[in-house]
Amino acid sequence: MIAYIIRRLIATIPVMLLVAVIVFLLVHLAPGDPASVIAGDNATSDQIAAIRATLGLDRPLWEQFAIWIWRVLQGDLGQSLFWNRGVAELILQRAEPTISLAITTLIFAVTIAIGLGVLAAWKAGSGIDRSVMGLAVAGFSLPVFVVGYLLVYLFAIELRWLPVQGYRPIAEGFWPWLERLILPSIALGLAYLALIARITRTTMLEILAEDYIRTAQAKGVATRPMLFKHALKNAAVPIVTVVGIGVALLISGVVITETVFNIPGVGRLVVDAITRRDYPIIQGVMLVFSAIYVLVNLAVDLSYTLFDPRVRY
Amino acid sequence: MDATAPILEVQDLRTHFFTQDGVTRAVDGVSFALEPGETLGIVGESGCGKSVTALSILRLLPPKLSRIVGGKVIFEGTDLVPLDEPAMREIRGNRIAMIFQEPMTSLNPVLTIGEQIAEAVRIHQGASQKDALARAVEMLKLVRIPDAERRVGDYPHQFSGGMRQRVMIAMALSCNPKLLLADEPTTALDVTVQKQILRLMLELKERIGSAVILITHDLGVIAETAKRVVVMYAGRVVEQAEVTALFDAPLHPYTRGLMASIPRLKHNRARRLAEIPGIVPDLRTPIPGCAFAPRCPLATDRCREAAPPLEDQGSGHFAACWEAGRA
Amino acid sequence: MATAATVVTPLISTRGGFVRFARRNPTIVIGGAMLLVMVFVAVFAPWISGDPFTVSPVDRLKPPSFADFFAAGKIDRFGTDNLGRDIYARTVHGTRISLVVGITVSILATLIGLAIGLAAGYFRVVDAIVMRVMDALMAIPSILLAIALVALTGGGIAIVIVAITVPDIPRVVRLVRSVVLTVRERPYIDAAISVGSPSQKIILRHILPSTVGPLIVQATYLCASAILVEAGLSFLGAGVPPEIPTWGNMIAQSRLFLARAPWTIFAPGACLALVVLSINLLGDGLRDRLDPRLARRM
Numbered sequence: 001m002i003a004y005i006i007r008r009l010i011a012t013i014p015v016m017l018l019v020a021v022i023v024f025l026l027v028h029l030a031p032g033d034p035a036s037v038i039a040g041d042n043a044t045s046d047q048i049a050a051i052r053a054t055l056g057l058d059r060p061l062w063e064q065f066a067i068w069i070w071r072v073l074q075g076d077l078g079q080s081l082f083w084n085r086g087v088a089e090l091i092l093q094r095a096e097p098t099i100s101l102a103i104t105t106l107i108f109a110v111t112i113a114i115g116l117g118v119l120a121a122w123k124a125g126s127g128i129d130r131s132v133m134g135l136a137v138a139g140f141s142l143p144v145f146v147v148g149y150l151l152v153y154l155f156a157i158e159l160r161w162l163p164v165q166g167y168r169p170i171a172e173g174f175w176p177w178l179e180r181l182i183l184p185s186i187a188l189g190l191a192y193l194a195l196i197a198r199i200t201r202t203t204m205l206e207i208l209a210e211d212y213i214r215t216a217q218a219k220g221v222a223t224r225p226m227l228f229k230h231a232l233k234n235a236a237v238p239i240v241t242v243v244g245i246g247v248a249l250l251i252s253g254v255v256i257t258e259t260v261f262n263i264p265g266v267g268r269l270v271v272d273a274i275t276r277r278d279y280p281i282i283q284g285v286m287l288v289f290s291a292i293y294v295l296v297n298l299a300v301d302l303s304y305t306l307f308d309p310r311v312r313y
Numbered sequence: 314m315d316a317t318a319p320i321l322e323v324q325d326l327r328t329h330f331f332t333q334d335g336v337t338r339a340v341d342g343v344s345f346a347l348e349p350g351e352t353l354g355i356v357g358e359s360g361c362g363k364s365v366t367a368l369s370i371l372r373l374l375p376p377k378l379s380r381i382v383g384g385k386v387i388f389e390g391t392d393l394v395p396l397d398e399p400a401m402r403e404i405r406g407n408r409i410a411m412i413f414q415e416p417m418t419s420l421n422p423v424l425t426i427g428e429q430i431a432e433a434v435r436i437h438q439g440a441s442q443k444d445a446l447a448r449a450v451e452m453l454k455l456v457r458i459p460d461a462e463r464r465v466g467d468y469p470h471q472f473s474g475g476m477r478q479r480v481m482i483a484m485a486l487s488c489n490p491k492l493l494l495a496d497e498p499t500t501a502l503d504v505t506v507q508k509q510i511l512r513l514m515l516e517l518k519e520r521i522g523s524a525v526i527l528i529t530h531d532l533g534v535i536a537e538t539a540k541r542v543v544v545m546y547a548g549r550v551v552e553q554a555e556v557t558a559l560f561d562a563p564l565h566p567y568t569r570g571l572m573a574s575i576p577r578l579k580h581n582r583a584r585r586l587a588e589i590p591g592i593v594p595d596l597r598t599p600i601p602g603c604a605f606a607p608r609c610p611l612a613t614d615r616c617r618e619a620a621p622p623l624e625d626q627g628s629g630h631f632a633a634c635w636e637a638g639r640a
Numbered sequence: 641m642a643t644a645a646t647v648v649t650p651l652i653s654t655r656g657g658f659v660r661f662a663r664r665n666p667t668i669v670i671g672g673a674m675l676l677v678m679v680f681v682a683v684f685a686p687w688i689s690g691d692p693f694t695v696s697p698v699d700r701l702k703p704p705s706f707a708d709f710f711a712a713g714k715i716d717r718f719g720t721d722n723l724g725r726d727i728y729a730r731t732v733h734g735t736r737i738s739l740v741v742g743i744t745v746s747i748l749a750t751l752i753g754l755a756i757g758l759a760a761g762y763f764r765v766v767d768a769i770v771m772r773v774m775d776a777l778m779a780i781p782s783i784l785l786a787i788a789l790v791a792l793t794g795g796g797i798a799i800v801i802v803a804i805t806v807p808d809i810p811r812v813v814r815l816v817r818s819v820v821l822t823v824r825e826r827p828y829i830d831a832a833i834s835v836g837s838p839s840q841k842i843i844l845r846h847i848l849p850s851t852v853g854p855l856i857v858q859a860t861y862l863c864a865s866a867i868l869v870e871a872g873l874s875f876l877g878a879g880v881p882p883e884i885p886t887w888g889n890m891i892a893q894s895r896l897f898l899a900r901a902p903w904t905i906f907a908p909g910a911c912l913a914l915v916v917l918s919i920n921l922l923g924d925g926l927r928d929r930l931d932p933r934l935a936r937r938m
Binding site: 125210211212214215216217218219220221222229230233234236307308309310 | 373415424
């Protein structure tokens, strides 16, 4: 098993390397001189020359890449042009809100989606099924920021149940932390929820038609254990796969959600970098988020052994 | 209840399937009875309604597609047809258990076999997880799975087909059921294993004192195991008799056709297998006469117009055929 | 998986007529009708609404009013924004950018993806390299890739279209490749190879047709997601320049007034949701009809 994990980790290296190449080339092959792009519109030619020298832009492309990737491997994602600080350090500072938001969203979306998907499959063809599937289509169609503002308007401005925006570190107390994450999690999680609910329903429909479900019923197993113990465990592999793929939705959504709810996380860091043309930050966050996506999906692959005894590595 | 009262009495059972293309009369007025501890065989070609009959007794058919539209299933004096789901669950796996045809797909691949056997014990006898697992080991020993203490934690894919069917038997008998429904229990197995499984099942049935309904398309299996036989065709019972009487003098042309299709290696190697010509009728259209008439060599106009009732043709040998007397 | 390369069933059978088609495929008809209305609005925007750019400080943040709804020169049908601009006119004009981006991206991504996918699926040499690159592109969060492109080049609608198309290409490539791999195994392909058909001919005549059904379905979903991403990019300030009325820009510019003037956000927000919903409904209907394999999987 451990040997397998190591082999799989090694296998992600080419993909990560290609990601790095793409991220690197994006700056260096984009129209215009990266140094002047980075320096901004009002920079003098001296400033541009200085930037060119610090970034090593006068060297051949492959050499620049080699230097850059070597630094990245040592955890050096470059310097922010605006903050005058290391990109890695900035990302770490902003990590807590983003990780908090990701975890609450994951818990909210996955539990509700699986519950709804199982219910819809069990009541296939009924009004409940149709409503759940309708909700799923709506979930795909409603933009994160529209849902976000709608929730803020209803629950924060009109009803005053929850704070409008912002973030409190968990160190300042669980409820102040959680109450500011409820609305962002719902807004961010809706599309993810729809995706998982759909795959849960489809997979469960297939599994409920299997012989072993009939065997369980012939044994006198009640409906709930039949659904959640006998059927859902068999449905786990496709569901977990989609949970992993859907992390891409979450990562894109985080950037928008943090803007809507004014959460000082990694997503906001990127958005603020757009207008400041703080290119190293965008590059660094791209690399980190891509690595997270690749690792999450590796973890998903490895988790198959937990759910299906027939999978052995 | 006196000792000879039947443990199960199926009266005029009708189970229909409702699909977009119409109503399929899968079971169309089936009656038979079973004494405690008796082994009853139900034979017929695939699609004749024998499996649906068994599933109807346990009410395990898909509720949206099918319904028991008439008849009674009287088990230990109570009619099961009107019972609600919780009451049925009390019976399933406890007093009536079932073994299915496909051991490869009938066990849950992600649960250990120990858990799958123990579950029924926990549900019906309120046993603790520990006691239920102990019972599972005991049952595995009973069905002669070697090294039961260790194998109780294994998953179905770690067993062969024959071994899985032993597990299914262990699971079915774990709560000492009064009635065991065995739906083609050996059909999917290797010929060499079939006999072992059949013998094991009947031996354990004697030990526990269950009655058995053995469903099969194989008259040879019936001949070795059952006391009485019900022959089904197109959702109806066409003949019912003691095994010896049926084999000595089959009365219904369909039964005779079935018997002719058993290969008899002892007698004549060269004799070709006789097949019944024609196909099973479409059950979506009501059949006014005898359902077998289109394939029957003896059919008359009367057979095509009126369905023959199942009548005693002498000494408990029933047949539903206008021409039962003619050989 | 015999259905993997379904022959495209005729979308509207000649027998039966429209009513029967509508009854069997309600989502195609509802989604299609809603989309047609939106296309109409986009095409005739200048004729059915006023000027989206006129600033009118005296009319700032007026709530929607339905009195004299069809009166010419009325600017507060959907209310006005913080500069006194007509939200109805801006929303109607916003339809144009959304649809242009959505449709262009889905066509571009499909065509490029199809070409790469056919090559990857048919020529094994290309496959390994192309698929690794596609894996890498899939791993990069699409919105970040778009943000990076836009931030580097300064934005504009063409850049936005490119930025949204690039991350969509791998999705099309994967789909096409999977169809090609299934079709390749069919005996008639072996037959075609054995009689010496050149590979372009095999691809064009035998493989391409099988990809059409799944691709139409995929293109519909890509169109919906492209519209969402464009709005998201505009909202973040990394999209179409802020002076152009797009739904994302409108929402971004009005977010500070949410408490006082919620209509400034909900009018464009509702339109955005409606367009995406209609395209997704259309996609679901087409999927059930054209690609049963995908329907099973989704």
